[in-house]
Amino acid sequence: MKEFRPNTPAEIKTAIFDALSRDCALAVCGGGSKAGLGGEVNSDWVLNTSNLTGILDYEPNELVLTARAGTTISEIESVLKEAGQHLSFEPPDWQLFLGNEGSIQTLGGVIASNFSGPRRIATGAARDFFLGLEMVTGRGEIIKSGGKVVKNVTGYDLCKLLAGSYGTLGILTEVTVKCQPLSEKVRTVLILNLSEKQAIEAMSDALNSHLSITGAAHLPKTIAVKSRANYVGQAGTSITALRIEGVEVSVIERCKELSKRMSVFGTVEELHYHNSKNLWEEIANIYYFCDNLEPVWRVSIPPYSGADFVEALRREMNVEVYFDWGGGLVWVQLLEHKEEEGGSEMRALALKYGGHAALVRASNVKLMRTPFFEVQDPGIAWLNQQIKQSFDPKGILNPGKVFGALL
Amino acid sequence: MEMPRPDPKALARRSELIKELRRFLPPEDIIADQASLRAYECDGLTAYKQRPMLVALPETTQQVSQILRICSDLGVKIVPRGAGTSLSGGALPVADGLMIGLAKFNQILEIDYHNRCAVVQSGVTNLAISEAVRRHGFYYAPDPSSQIACTIGGNVAENSGGVHCLKYGLTTHNILGLECVVPDGRVIRLGGKALDSAGYDLIGVLTGSEGLLAVITEVTVRILPKPETARAMLIGFSSSEEAGNCVASIISSGIIPAGMEMMDRPAINAAEDFIEAGYPREAEALLIVELDGPKIEVDFLISRVEKLAAAAGADTVRISNSDEERDMFWLGRKSAFPAVGRISPDYYCMDGTIPRKALPKVLSAIMVMSKKYGLNVANVFHAGDGNLHPLILFDANVPGQLEQAENFGSEILKLCVEVGGVLTGEHGVGVEKRDLMRVMFSEDDLKQQQRVKCAFDPLQLLNPGKVFPVLHRCAELGRMHIHDGKVTFPELPRF
Numbered sequence: 001m002k003e004f005r006p007n008t009p010a011e012i013k014t015a016i017f018d019a020l021s022r023d024c025a026l027a028v029c030g031g032g033s034k035a036g037l038g039g040e041v042n043s044d045w046v047l048n049t050s051n052l053t054g055i056l057d058y059e060p061n062e063l064v065l066t067a068r069a070g071t072t073i074s075e076i077e078s079v080l081k082e083a084g085q086h087l088s089f090e091p092p093d094w095q096l097f098l099g100n101e102g103s104i105q106t107l108g109g110v111i112a113s114n115f116s117g118p119r120r121i122a123t124g125a126a127r128d129f130f131l132g133l134e135m136v137t138g139r140g141e142i143i144k145s146g147g148k149v150v151k152n153v154t155g156y157d158l159c160k161l162l163a164g165s166y167g168t169l170g171i172l173t174e175v176t177v178k179c180q181p182l183s184e185k186v187r188t189v190l191i192l193n194l195s196e197k198q199a200i201e202a203m204s205d206a207l208n209s210h211l212s213i214t215g216a217a218h219l220p221k222t223i224a225v226k227s228r229a230n231y232v233g234q235a236g237t238s239i240t241a242l243r244i245e246g247v248e249v250s251v252i253e254r255c256k257e258l259s260k261r262m263s264v265f266g267t268v269e270e271l272h273y274h275n276s277k278n279l280w281e282e283i284a285n286i287y288y289f290c291d292n293l294e295p296v297w298r299v300s301i302p303p304y305s306g307a308d309f310v311e312a313l314r315r316e317m318n319v320e321v322y323f324d325w326g327g328g329l330v331w332v333q334l335l336e337h338k339e340e341e342g343g344s345e346m347r348a349l350a351l352k353y354g355g356h357a358a359l360v361r362a363s364n365v366k367l368m369r370t371p372f373f374e375v376q377d378p379g380i381a382w383l384n385q386q387i388k389q390s391f392d393p394k395g396i397l398n399p400g401k402v403f404g405a406l407l
Numbered sequence: 408m409e410m411p412r413p414d415p416k417a418l419a420r421r422s423e424l425i426k427e428l429r430r431f432l433p434p435e436d437i438i439a440d441q442a443s444l445r446a447y448e449c450d451g452l453t454a455y456k457q458r459p460m461l462v463a464l465p466e467t468t469q470q471v472s473q474i475l476r477i478c479s480d481l482g483v484k485i486v487p488r489g490a491g492t493s494l495s496g497g498a499l500p501v502a503d504g505l506m507i508g509l510a511k512f513n514q515i516l517e518i519d520y521h522n523r524c525a526v527v528q529s530g531v532t533n534l535a536i537s538e539a540v541r542r543h544g545f546y547y548a549p550d551p552s553s554q555i556a557c558t559i560g561g562n563v564a565e566n567s568g569g570v571h572c573l574k575y576g577l578t579t580h581n582i583l584g585l586e587c588v589v590p591d592g593r594v595i596r597l598g599g600k601a602l603d604s605a606g607y608d609l610i611g612v613l614t615g616s617e618g619l620l621a622v623i624t625e626v627t628v629r630i631l632p633k634p635e636t637a638r639a640m641l642i643g644f645s646s647s648e649e650a651g652n653c654v655a656s657i658i659s660s661g662i663i664p665a666g667m668e669m670m671d672r673p674a675i676n677a678a679e680d681f682i683e684a685g686y687p688r689e690a691e692a693l694l695i696v697e698l699d700g701p702k703i704e705v706d707f708l709i710s711r712v713e714k715l716a717a718a719a720g721a722d723t724v725r726i727s728n729s730d731e732e733r734d735m736f737w738l739g740r741k742s743a744f745p746a747v748g749r750i751s752p753d754y755y756c757m758d759g760t761i762p763r764k765a766l767p768k769v770l771s772a773i774m775v776m777s778k779k780y781g782l783n784v785a786n787v788f789h790a791g792d793g794n795l796h797p798l799i800l801f802d803a804n805v806p807g808q809l810e811q812a813e814n815f816g817s818e819i820l821k822l823c824v825e826v827g828g829v830l831t832g833e834h835g836v837g838v839e840k841r842d843l844m845r846v847m848f849s850e851d852d853l854k855q856q857q858r859v860k861c862a863f864d865p866l867q868l869l870n871p872g873k874v875f876p877v878l879h880r881c882a883e884l885g886r887m888h889i890h891d892g893k894v895t896f897p898e899l900p901r902f
Binding site (some may be wrong): 011020059060061062063064083084114120122123124125127128139141142143144145146147149150151152153154155156157158159160161163164165180181182186204207208209210212215229244245247249250253254300301302303304305325328329351354355356373374375377379381382383384386388389390391393394403406 | 426430488497519520521522523536544565566568571572573577578579580589593594596597599600601603604605606607608609610612613614616625630633634635649658659661663701702703704707742751760761762763764779789792793794818828829831832833834835836840848849851852853854855856858859860861863874887
């Protein structure tokens with residue numbers, strides 16, 4: 001395996017021309033924190049963007065940050081924190097979950113995978129904060145799209161296509177994101193001992209109130225017991241968690257009102273700053289499935305259908321689950337599995353309930369037979385292929401990754 | 408502004424097209440007589456007019472699909488139209504094309520409070536969605552000023568914003584699903600009630616594609632619980648620099664207001680003459696700041712903003728104490744366009760976005776341009792997100808003034824790009840800014856955008872003459888210039 005670490009977009013361009021002229025594929029990677037996700041790329045040539053580093057422009061007053069794609073998330077987060085801001089979509093850190101400890105999470109990688117944490121339900125996904133880009137396409141062209149301002153409709157929004165494209169359309173070299181102020185205060189209201197169905201009702205009720213909930217998750221008892229957040233791990237019951245953020249007076253007041261509102265569902269407790277922070281990090285980082293390397297599915301579904309989906313799933317297989325996004329994101333670990341990782345049943349059920357399932361951790365990446373996700377509608381599959389063709393007509397970028405046989 | 412030359416072959420097929428459409432559309436849904444066609448000859452950008460060859464008013468997605476298939480077969484261009492409120496000519500017809508009017512797609516199909524979304528047909532108006540969910544305490548957040556008339560399908564096509572998008576985002580942040588028909592007639596259903604879907608984000612690229620990729624027939628929108636309270640402040644300053652500094656200090660103190668608008672003296676006075684909202688006439692710049700959320704939070708933040716305003720040198724501060732008063736504060740701003748329309752026979756509304764720090768520079772440059780072109784200008788500004796709307800006053804009956812106004816506008820937009828901003832914040836490129844796209848994008852940037860166009864519409868029949876200054880044929884765009892080792896690159900690094 002040969003690795004090339006370009007220092008400039010122009011060097012990426014020549015690397016792509018080289019690959020095109022040799023007709024060979026390139027495996028595109030950043031800091032390696034998501035290595036193995038969505039399968040491995042069958043190529044001897046690795047293009048690593050880790051050298052494209054540096055924050056190019058950050059204007060806290062404009063809520064805009066531009067950085068080279070290989071800049072680490074930890075650097076960006078610490079610079080933002082100094083100015084009292086953050087990436088509001090809470091980029092999760094899956095190093096431990098994917099068995100990639102010691103790797104580095106880059107801005108380009110986070111955007112290319114469109115990963116978002118619990119706050120997605122309130123303020124949006126990574127793609128919603130992705131304002132502008134510079135990239136090198138599979139044609140070897142250096143192009144830009146979007147802008148460095150928060151409001152812009154000039155030309156097609158190619159940023160949206162690149163978010164979640166996993167390096168299959170082009171190699172991001174520069175990324176502009178919208179930043180948001182950090183909340184002064186964070187608290188979490190816990191409801192104890194709810195069934196999954198009750199939890200969905202409680203989360204729905206809270207999210208439909210005017211209390212501006214910025215996180216809504218449910219951990220069944222067997223999951224909650226794994227938590228290191230004080231109280232959650234020791235509660236000995238299932239835990240339904242609702243996060244409230246903002247200025248102090250407001251957080252205190254809203255927690256009071258939310259606790260009262262939720263008391264009709266069950267016993268209510270409150271978590272304060274550090275415990276609250278730890279809990280939501282665990283939820284974002286899939287911490288509860290980090291104690292083994294068994295297959296895990298990510299199921300995105302209409303939030304109110306979360307419990308019904310899981311009930312139906314349990315009739316077909318032995319699973320451990322927990323819910324984020326008010327029920328709209330179900331993390332499913334298979335407790336026993338066959339070669340296909342339960343793929344066909346999982347996808348059919350997700351589809352039936354109006355969502356889709358992605359295999360985020362396979363039992364053996366090298367022998368992975370089940371694609372990351374599937375696009376079943378022939379019209380959508382055709383459009384995906386057309387888009388791929390328009391950016392990377394020779395299919396040299398990350399072939400086989402995530403999109404599997406689709407592209 | 409040059410539009411694609413009409414294709415005589417397409418024009419010759421007019422009666423054949425009518426015959427084909429009559430097979431499945433009732434006669435009243437096909438508009439062919441010249442008098443009735445006049446109603447469709449322009450949109451909100453009234454400087455440009457063109458009667459379409461025909462108008463069809465389908466009622467079902469199936470009919471839209473049939474129409475598109477027939478047009479593809481006959482090589483006839485298609486221009487979709489919602490309510491025709493585009494300010495950039497996005498719904499300007501072409502002489503040799505069929506216009507698809509989506510007015511009959513006016514049904515709200517489902518409201519799902521449990522999943523906080525509504526499924527609506529694309530011709531439903533923006534405001535109708537909020538009204539349909541209001542009694543349950545919900546609303547649809549993006550609120551373009553044309554919201555009483557504009558359709559949700561048009562909002563998706565243009566990625567519309569509004570005064571509240573600083574906090575609640577643009578259309579793209581508030582939709583979950585789409586049903587659309589691509590030019591070959593295929594019906595595509597994307598997304599749904601879940602928060603994401605598999606594959607490339609096609610909803611994302613369709614949003615803001617200005618009707619060039621597909622005809623949108625159905626939209627699943629997110630609806631939000633209405634904030635408990637909202638209060639607005641009117642803050643007067645004796646210079647736009649002070650007002651700009653106040654905006655910056657509000658944002659950097661960690662407050663994201665629901666809306667933050669700025670008006671300059673000509674705009675303040677035009678609005679005051681028209682509405683008598685109680686704006687300070689002597690102020691050089693007026694800020695309207697709205698805070699929403701739980702009552703205790705709003706009250707707390709209002710007092711914070713009040714202090715920041717004082718520190719920034721505010722001359723006057725008024726705070727709304729009731730919803731009626733808040734509405735009154737907004738009424739002047741929301742009437743700014745018609746108010747300016749009263750003091751001038753015509754006005755031309757621009758829509759660039761700039762980094763806010765560049766505001767003093769841009770405003771003083773606009774004043775210099777105003778003298779140079781001999782045309783007055785009033786400025787309204789979505790101050791929170793840097794979206795500037797200079798209203799250039801002119802009289803179309805005075806020969807040459809329209810051209811002068813357009814040149815003035817182009818110079819403003821070029822300046823917006825020069826200071827690090829963009830050509831359009833929310834009105835779209837359309838025909839209006841089409842020829843300025845090269846100011847912001849390189850040839851390669853534009854070619855890749857056009858390749859995305861070709862991915863959906865290889866025959867380039869949908870909404871021609873918009874967005875792209877030069878149309879390349881799809882086959883030409885798709886060509887690769889490198890062929891298996893035949894071209895050598897001397898500078899190649901070998902791995």
